[in-house]
Amino acid sequence: MSYYAYSGHEHHANVTQAARAMSLLYALTGSFDRRGGNVLFAGPPAAPILGQDLPSARRLAPAVGLAERPLGPARWGNIGTSDLYRAILEGTPYPVRAVIGFGANMLLAHADGRYGHQALKALDFYAHADLFMNPTAELADVVLPVASAFEREGLKIGFDVSPEAQSLIQLRPAVVPPRGEARSDTDIIFDLAGRLGLASQFWNGDIEAAYRHQLAPTGVSLEQLRAAPGGVRVPLQTRHGKYAEPDANGTPSGFATPSRRVEFYSQTFLDQGYAPLPEFSEPAIGPVARPDLAARFPLILTSAKSSVFCQTQHHALPSLRKRVPHPEVELHPAAAQARGIANGDWVSIESPEGSVRARARFNADLHPRVVVGEHGFWQGCAELGAPGHDPLGPTGANFNLLIGTAVRDPVSGTASHRSYLCEIRPVAREKVAGTMSP
Numbered sequence: 305m306s307y308y309a310y311s312g313h314e315h316h317a318n319v320t321q322a323a324r325a326m327s328l329l330y331a332l333t334g335s336f337d338r339r340g341g342n343v344l345f346a347g348p349p350a351a352p353i354l355g356q357d358l359p360s361a362r363r364l365a366p367a368v369g370l371a372e373r374p375l376g377p378a379r380w381g382n383i384g385t386s387d388l389y390r391a392i393l394e395g396t397p398y399p400v401r402a403v404i405g406f407g408a409n410m411l412l413a414h415a416d417g418r419y420g421h422q423a424l425k426a427l428d429f430y431a432h433a434d435l436f437m438n439p440t441a442e443l444a445d446v447v448l449p450v451a452s453a454f455e456r457e458g459l460k461i462g463f464d465v466s467p468e469a470q471s472l473i474q475l476r477p478a479v480v481p482p483r484g485e486a487r488s489d490t491d492i493i494f495d496l497a498g499r500l501g502l503a504s505q506f507w508n509g510d511i512e513a514a515y516r517h518q519l520a521p522t523g524v525s526l527e528q529l530r531a532a533p534g535g536v537r538v539p540l541q542t543r544h545g546k547y548a549e550p551d552a553n554g555t556p557s558g559f560a561t562p563s564r565r566v567e568f569y570s571q572t573f574l575d576q577g578y579a580p581l582p583e584f585s586e587p588a589i590g591p592v593a594r595p596d597l598a599a600r601f602p603l604i605l606t607s608a609k610s611s612v613f614c615q616t617q618h619h620a621l622p623s624l625r626k627r628v629p630h631p632e633v634e635l636h637p638a639a640a641q642a643r644g645i646a647n648g649d650w651v652s653i654e655s656p657e658g659s660v661r662a663r664a665r666f667n668a669d670l671h672p673r674v675v676v677g678e679h680g681f682w683q684g685c686a687e688l689g690a691p692g693h694d695p696l697g698p699t700g701a702n703f704n705l706l707i708g709t710a711v712r713d714p715v716s717g718t719a720s721h722r723s724y725l726c727e728i729r730p731v732a733r734e735k736v737a738g739t740m741s742p
Contacts, residue, residue, distance in 0.1 A: 305330065305333055305335045305340075305341060306330075306335065306340065306341045306342045307326060307330055307342065309323060309326060311609070311722075312722070313326075314718065315607075315718065315719075315720070315721035315722040316587065316713070316718065316720055316721075316722055316723050317585075317587065317588055317589075317711050317712050317713045317718060317719065317720045317723075318584070318585040318586075318587065318713060319713050319716060319718050320713050320714075320715035320716050320718075321579065321582040321583055321584070321585065321715075322582070322584070324582040325582035325584075328566070328568055328582065330342075331566045332568075336547075336566075337544055337545055337546055337547060338544055338545060339544050343542065343544060344546065345464065345466070345467050345470045345540075345542060346467075346470065346540045346541060346542060346543065347461070347462040347464070347470050347540070348461050348462050348470075348471070348473055348521075348522045348524075348538045348540070349521040349522055350461045350462075350518050350519065350521060350522055351517055351518050351519075351520055351521050353514065353517070353518050355505065358505065360505075364381075365398060366378065366397075367379075367381050367382065367383050368383055368387045368388060368390070368391045368396075368397060368398075368400070369383060369384055369387035369717060371397055372387075372717075373714065373715055373716065373717050374576055375572070375573070375576055375578070375715050376715055376716050376717050377716065377717065384717045385410050385414040385415075385416075385420060386414075386415070386416060386419075386709045386712070386717065386719070387717065388400065388403075388423070389416070389419050389420050389422075389423035390423075392423040392424075392426055392427060393419075393422060393423050393426055400427075401427060401428040401429070402427060402428055402429040402430070403424070403427055403429075403430050403431075404430075404431045404432075404433070404496075405430070405431070405432045405433065405434075405440070405441075405444070406433045406434075406450075406489055407433065407434050407435070407450070407489075408440065409438045409439065409440045409441075409615075409616040409617075410424075410440050411424075411439045411440045411695055411696070411702075412438070412439060412440070412616040412679065412680055412682055412695055412702055412704065413615055413616055413679070413680070413704070414704060414719075415704050415707040415708065415709050415719040415721065416657075416704075416707070416708065416709045416719075417695065417696060417702060417704055417705055418658075418696055418705065419709075421443070421696055424440070424443040424444075425443055429445055430443060430444045430445050430446075431444055431445065431446045431447075431448060432444035432446070432447050432448070433447075433448040433449075433450045433489060433492055434447065434448075434449075434450060435449070435450060435452055436617075436620075438616065438682070438683075439682060439695040439696070448487070448492060449484060449485055449486040449487075450486055450487065450488065450489055450492070451478075451482040451486045451487055451488045451491075452482075452486075453476070454478065454479040454480060455478055455479070455480055455481065455482040455483070455486065455488075456478050456482065456488035456490075456491075457475060457476060457477060457478055457488075458475070458476040459473075459474075459475050459476075459515050459518070459519075459529075460472075460473070460474050460476070461473050461518065461519070461522065467540065467542045470540060471537045471538055471539070471540045472535045472536075472537055473519070473522060473524050473529065473535055473536050473537075473538060474529065474533075474534070474535035474536075475515075475526065475529035475530060475533075475535075476533075477530070477533055490511055491511065493506075494506050494507075494509045494510075494511060494514075495509065497509075512526060522538055523538070524536050524538060547559055568581065569581055578714065578715060587720060587723040587724075588711035588720070589656065589708070589711060589720055589723070589724050589725055590604065590723060590724075590725065591604070591725070594725070597656055597725050598725055600656075600727065601654065601655060601656060601725035601726050601727045602673070602725075602727065603635075603639065603673055603674070603675050603725070603726050603727060603728060604671075604673050604674050604675070604723065604724075604725065604726075605653070605655060605675055605677065605706065605723075605724040605725060605726035606674060606675070606676055606677075606722045606723060606724075607676060607677045607678060607679060607703060607721055607722055608676050608678060609678065609679075610628065610678050610680070612624050612627050612628050613628070613680055615679075615680055616679070616680040616682065617680075619680070619681060619682070619683035619684075619685065620683040620684065620685050620686075621685070622685055622687040622688050625685040625688055625690050626688055629688065629690050630662070630663045630690075631660075631661070631662040631663065631678065631681035631693065631701035631703075632662055632663050632664075632665045632678065633651065633653055633662040633663070633664060633665065633675055633676065633677045633678075633728070634665050634666070634667040634670060634675060634676040634677075635664060635665075635666065635667065635670065635674075635675045635676075635728060636666070636667065636668060636670045636671065636672040636673075636674070637666045637668055638672045639672050639673070639675070639728070640664060640666060640728075643728060643729065643730065644730055645664050645728065645730050646664070647664060647665065647666045648663055648664060648665070649663065649664045649730055649731070650662070650663055650664075650730075650731040651663070651664050651728050651729060651730055651731055652698075652728070652729045652730075652731050653675070653677060653703075653706060653726055653727075653728055654706075654726060654727045654728070654729065655706040655707070655708075655724055655725060655726045656708065656725065657705065657706055657707065657708045658698060658705050658706060659698045659705075659706070660698065660700055660701050660702055660703060660705055660706060661693075661698075661699055661700070661701055661731060662677065662681075662701055664728070675726060675728060677703045677706070678703060679702070679703040679704050679721075680703075681693050681700075681701035681702070681703075682694075682695045682700070682701070682702065704721070706724065706726060707719055707720060707721055707724055708720075708724075
């Protein structure tokens with residue numbers, strides 16, 4: 305057996321123990337790293353470039369959020385937006401005064417956008433690099449135009465979907481030169497490193513030298529890659545059951561755990577105050593855990609990513625926007641009938657955190673108590689006369705304004721993007737006409 309898990313089950317405030325239960329059941333069947341199961345493919349032996357071994361990296365302060373969630377993303381240097389916002393506004397665990405963002409439209413893509421708006425406004429300095437302006441970029445002191453994937457080279461060493469794909473190394477060529485002052489992310493970072501006195505750690509600003517360093521162990525040169533735009537394959541051998549292979553002492557290699565075994569009972573979890581065995585927790589903002597809230601917000605709110613747009617992008621493209629001209633929320637016809645809502649009506653989606661608007665779309669396959677929203681709507685499309693939407697207000701369509709961060713997964717810090725409570729009410733047509741900007 306094999307399994308694939310991503311945001312569908314991960315966007316919940318009880319995700320860590322749920323994911324542990326799935327992975328342990330999977331391990332119990334003996335399927336891990338076995339033929340037909342989820343296999344750890346070999347990859348080209350590229351040189352590491354993350355710099356974690358540098359003395360300066362070891363002197364860095366712990367990432368914000370580590371004290372609260374020592375086994376969470378901060379353990380690996382990753383920071384959640386809620387923790388970032390708190391560090392900016394409250395100085396906890398230490399002040400954050402400057403941010404450089406590369407393409408992240410945080411106010412739309414993450415929960416608690418109003419709090420995020422306050423935080424980004426409070427920064428001493430904020431620089432944002434992006435292809436297009438967006439509500440997050442508008443708060444920046446400096447906006448840097450970046451080159452698109454078609455305007456810059458891009459090196460990819462191995463594509464982790466199959467053994468054949470993993471063997472491929474490709475240097476994607478630029479198709480056209482960048483427009484105006486646009487530069488690649490890599491170029492911006494290397495130049496900034498030089499101005500900060502870190503040029504020696506960034507190959508003295510020479511991106512090609514960095515590529516050559518990364519490629520050296522593979523035996524593939526830049527010249528070979530430029531001569532073969534489709535990529536160059538390196539010979540790899542897929543091995544199964546690598547955990548059973550003996551080490552120098554003849555002992556099975558095992559797993560990256562303290563016991564070198566699959567740990568159904570985790571002492572590491574217990575030492576940090578978490579349940580050592582996976583336990584189910586009801587959604588903290590749900591009808592079972594919060595019947596008081598469910599009396600006011602009786603519907604269960606989840607979300608699904610649109611297959612037309614990419615996250616918060618592309619709503620301004622006529623070829624896509626004509627397929628989905630308005631933000632939508634799916635609900636069961638029976639739930640709509642009980643609320644006097646017709647298919648296609650503008651409705652207000654209300655949660656304990658606030659409200660936004662969308663057009664109702666009936667879906668009889670849903671449970672009558674479940675509604676499905678989508679995040680990312682804010683842009684207008686002038687060619688079609690399609691409206692833009694206030695990213696932070698109740699007449700806008702920013703789904704993530706409905707999701708709070710007071711309750712998050714205790715290990716990962718994940719908010720409840722896919723399990724919340726809400727109510728849906730019809731919006732008078734004259735109110736819609738008076739609040740939607742063209």
